[in-house]
Amino acid sequence: MYSLGYIANYLISSTLYYCDGNPYLMKVFLATYLLIEFVYTLLIKIDVLTSPRTKLDQYISEYKEVNTTSTEEKFAIVTGANSGIGLETSKDLALAGFHVIMACRNKASAEDIISKLELETGLKSFEFMQLDLASFKSIDSFVDQYKKSHSKLHLLVNNAGIALCPYGKTKDGIEMQFGTNHLGHFKLTNGLLDLIKASERARIVVISALAGYSGTFDKSLILDESKYNNVFNYAVSKMCNIMFANELARRLAGTGITVNSLHPGAVNTNIFKNYPEGLAGMMEVLKSLLLINLIEGSLTSIKVALDPKLEGVTGKFFMHEEEAAQPSEALDEKKCKELWDFSEELIKKHST
Template sequence: MSDQKWTLSNMPDMSGMTTIVTGANSGIGYDTAKAFAQKGAKTILACRSMDKANAALSDLKREVPNAQAEVMQLDLSSLTSVRQFVDSFKASNDKLDILVNNAGIMMVPFGKTEDGFERQLGTNHLGHFALTGLLFDALQKSEHGRVVNVSSLAHGNGEMDFSNLMYESGDYNPSKAYGRSKLANLLFTYEMQRKLEASGSNMLSVACHPGITQSNLANHLFDPWYMKPIKPIFNMLLQSSDMGALPTIRAAVDPNVKGGTYYGPDGRGQRSGYPVVLKSNRASRDEADAQKLWEVSEELTGVSFLS
């Protein structure tokens, strides 16, 4: 099979599989959940707003009438919510086959999560770290458990400054903080794969990025009156969210995927196109930073696994 044009037609049957997609009410997460449901997987839309989740579920059931899909509340900016979500999931599910850590916020003003973490690192990385750790035993019960972390081209803009991880020193920059959180997604993916291999597990930890894709992620940047005329032009430059979801979907289901790889679009500048294996930047492959981030994430979230 050509590596150039992997599409939904390459997806295997997913009957009998259980999947969770975080942030599945919108954008890339919605299209990922829809594709899983189309292939017969039980699909859990893990969303912070139940109103938005139920609206997305209605859309999904209209598009995929026989979908085995359901919604569950999950706010990644609250460790209490992450724990409650996992407890509810385990109350009615024995195993988990695929976890897609997709939810995210981008370039938001400085703020803290319920647990006092800088908002972008807290939501995009630490919430997902805790979620993955708490679901780890359920993933181990699958014959082919897989975790997919959705990163970004913006990882290139991030730096892991462990002495100022939460921007305590007051030099917060929304773009740099987003870059840091997306760099953390990659460091986490690769470190998890190393730990899985060391433990003899056949579970896979994989990363991806969607290029530049239409979604609600940047909506807040167009709130000021002077930005409004730019929005339609900006949107014309972006690929559709069904295309943007393809790297995530391939990373999650292609049987040829290897752990510790990174999928993204094959077009110019990786902005659009069909999913292929790519190389993330040097900082994302720094093993010392990855180990350090794992330790710090365990300490901050109180969730330990694979250690």
């Protein structure tokens, strides 16, 4: 029997087939996606599907069953773990047996969350480490510190993100949405790669967004402030997340490490806080009515991170807990390599 996620993704993928590459038809694609997402969310909200908590518990117990014989402590890093999808993901990874390093920029908020998680789960598996993805210095110091105290990394969840913000720059002078969502994670992942390679069957999970399908990797959109559009530049950064995951998957082929990207769904979190002035109250009400909650919104991340059936599956994109078709640009190997080279050049040029 096909799951509802499979059917939703089939409809989304079929629409993508006809619209891909045409900027006007991509608007039709996004509208169709929103309609399908709305129906899917509605079915979750009226309890037509298996309860999300039951599904999460299933993923956790299936993972534990396969890993019963392993006595080795497993380490996971989750970026942006003090809020939203990252918070729920951290909790579920700890329940699956991981020691979770919560890589957050706000120490007070992360420590408060850790106390609550310890109380809720009865586990002492959470550890805060300071990380600001909008600062090369902070990323370097995170990597150095992690390497001093750990020799392995079994799971990296590149989750942190910002969206729709007014034009801004990272500490190193790079457009903020690209700099945080893509470049910071690019630098972090590469810095940790030798430890990931030292860990058996390690996984890298990149949280992108379906919005990325309407983005494109074009250097001028990242370098030229006059071309900045807060919505489109979010899509650009999320397209880069998918392209980075695909390129890294190719570079790591044969190592046993898998790299996949995903769309978590339309989730009620703090991410969309840049509302037009005066609409904040109404937006909060709409969010709680129309968007899925944190448990529902973490299902795809947890499945991609843990599911034993995904062993060896790499370079794929997931949503609604199922694999989905990718836009042609993300599958263009030459463009993905171009993004990789551009990212390296930017880091070199902007490092002091």
